[in-house]
Amino acid sequence: MKILFLAATMALLAGCASTSPPGMPGDPVLSTSSAPVPALTPVFPSGPLSPIDPAQATSRTVVTLQPPADLWARIRSGFAMPNLQSELVTDREQWYASRPDYIQRMTERSSKYLFHIVEELERRNMPTELALLPYIESAFNPQAVSTAKAAGMWQFMPATGKYFDLKQNAFRDDRRDVLASTRAALDYLQKLHGMFGDWHLALAAYNWGEGSVGRAIAKNQKLGLGTSYLDLRMPDETRLYVPKLQAVKNIVANPQAFQTDLPLIENHPYFQQVRITRDIDVALAARLADVEIADFKALNPSAHRPVIIAAGTPHILLPWDNAKIFQRNFEAYTQGQYASWTAWTAPSTLSVGDAARRVGMSEADLRGINNIPPRMLIKAGSTLLVPRGAKIDDDVAVHIADNAQMAFAPEIVTRRSTVKARKGETVGSIARRYGLSAASVADWNNVKATAAFKPGQHVVVFLPVKASGARKPSAHSNIKAVRRNPGKTVIKSKKR
Incomplete structure (x- = not known):
């Protein structure tokens, strides 16, 4: 059953909804914009309630008393960005619609992550079509790496990732982390929307860079041209970026019109966070959770090494029903160390x-x-x-x-060489001449570091390949270049 509420009455419902645990499926979304919903004094209808027509029932002023069972319906109800209409959108619609297998793979892969992204978008009052952006960025592959070194399902470049506190070190790459990268991506999108005041321009900046979009806007303003997304001159990739998202949005909004079947994604959490207190091998963690290793890595893609370091990654994600299994098996594990x-x-x-x-x-x-x-x-x-x-x-x-x-x-490649000592030559002078340590020269010639050489005596030195080729010994020197070969040395003499 649905009831028509005034906007002020909706604010009252929002306050009532806050008594439920945060982030529960079905929380009403009461705003279609990114701005906070203002607090209003509740206004109650003075007369009897009247029936509503179908148009009113599908409007955003109606709150469904039962949450949708299908996450796609929840996403559709939160669409809030203006639609982009252009030939590029039609072209991308046809491209996706002609590849049902590709859409099937993408949407099935996304089923692990979409609920969390939608929850975060609703919590921030952001348009829910942004939940579809990873389809464009990475086809929802958290292990995706571009030729420009962008990584994760939100495709963060290394420097941008660091700016948004996504750690990248020898043990983890938070650009691939489901929770951390989603938080950073939405932070970034909110920042860009605040800069440009327009979601299409914000998306262009997400793809092309805020500086590039800002300069393109300034150039058009100087020329007296428009400054909307369609007005700007931009690289082909960015020019296609929002049309791609609009095409996917249109297919999700009305899959039947494109002869497309979207797989059912239920409107409830796929995973939950589980705390770990010890370093643990990835394979062991998956086994204790009774989860296939591929599924474990799909939920924990930042763990790209065979061990999870608890001090840096204190939580892992597990399918909802496997979290308790892991906790029980972790506590009962007595077969030695958790980490090898x-x-x-x-x-x-x-x-x-x-x-x-x-x-x-x-x-x-x-x-x-x-x-x-x-x-x-x-x-x-x-x-x-x-x-x-x-x-x-x-x-x-x-x-x-x-x-x-x-x-x-x-690694420095060296050649074994011999030089003729000059009059008064010592270990130290040879070392200085070729930029070597006196200890090394002494060791190679089995003499003391203070030793002197007789004029014309052959002295062994090991020189970097480039250095030995670039140096020009004096006319009094006769160098024999020898390639270093453990076990057997073949000497090649060359007089200069």
């Missing part, structure tokens, strides 16, 4: 082989688990994931979990 991995900080700049020997791993395994590129040194202070020994009981500390980074330096 931990963090190790390189004390100095090391080769991958040296680091592997220190932590008891093969070089190939250390490279693989930490994504170390070839021909790179691990710089001092880098945090690597390494096996957690049986004697290590402490979890990773907070300051490491929040700030762990990996940095690399190009």
Whole structure:
């Protein structure tokens, strides 16, 4: 049953609704704009209530006493952005409608996340068509990475993500996190709407950058041209951005008109947050929750390493019915440590082989688990994931979990060379001439660091490939270049 209320009476209902737990499905949405609903004095009808017609029943002045069972209906009821009408919208409608399999995959993938996004939009009084934006950004794939290095279902660039407090370190990337990225995306969209006062321009800025949109508006103003979305000159990707969203909105609003079937997404939470108190392997967490590993990763996409560090990621998301299963199994787990991995900080700049020997791993395994590129040194202070020994009981500390980074330096390739010592030449003078340490020169020639060489004596040095090729020894020197090859050395002589 539906009852027609005056706007002021609706405000009274909003106050009554606040006695329910926040975020419950079916909370009435009483505003179609992003502005806060003003507090009004309730006004009660003086006469008898009258029947309402179908047009009134579908208007926004009617509050449904029963929440919709279908989340799509809830999304439709919150549409509040002006519709964009252009040939580009029609073109995108046809593109999506001609690909039913693609729409099916996208919408089924979105079913894990849509309820939470809609809840957040309604809480902020934002248009619910913004819940469809990840269809355009990433097809609702939280692991999506663009060629420009934007990541997650909301496609945050690294710098923009950091601005909105999305941590990106060796253990997690919050641009992929369902809750954190949604919060940041809506914060950003609200900021852009406040700057431009128009949702279409805000969306253009989300795609193109606020500075670019601002300059395009200023240019049109200077030329006496319009400053709406359709008036601005912009890159093709941005020009198509809002038409794509409008096309998806139109299909969701009336799927039958496009011969499209939307999968049922029920109007209730798909997941809930569960606190973790210990570092835990991703595989073990999924097993304790009785969840397939792929489904676990879909809800926790920021956990891109094989272990979840509790100090940095104190909560995980689990399907609603699996949360209690996890908590019960977590507390009853007695088969040893929860985590088989931990963090190790390189004390100095090391080769991958040296680091592997220190932590008891093969070089190939250390490279693989930490994504170390070839021909790179691990710089001092880098945090690597390494096996957690049986004697290590402490979890990773907070300051490491929040700030762990990996940095690399190009591996220096050297050649074994010999030079002829000049008159009065010493270990120190040879070292200074080639930018080497005296200790290294002494070690290579099996002499003391204070030793002197006889004129014409051959002195062994190891020089960087570029340096050995770029240096021009004096006319008194005769260098023999030798490629370093452990086990066997082949000498090639070259007189200069």
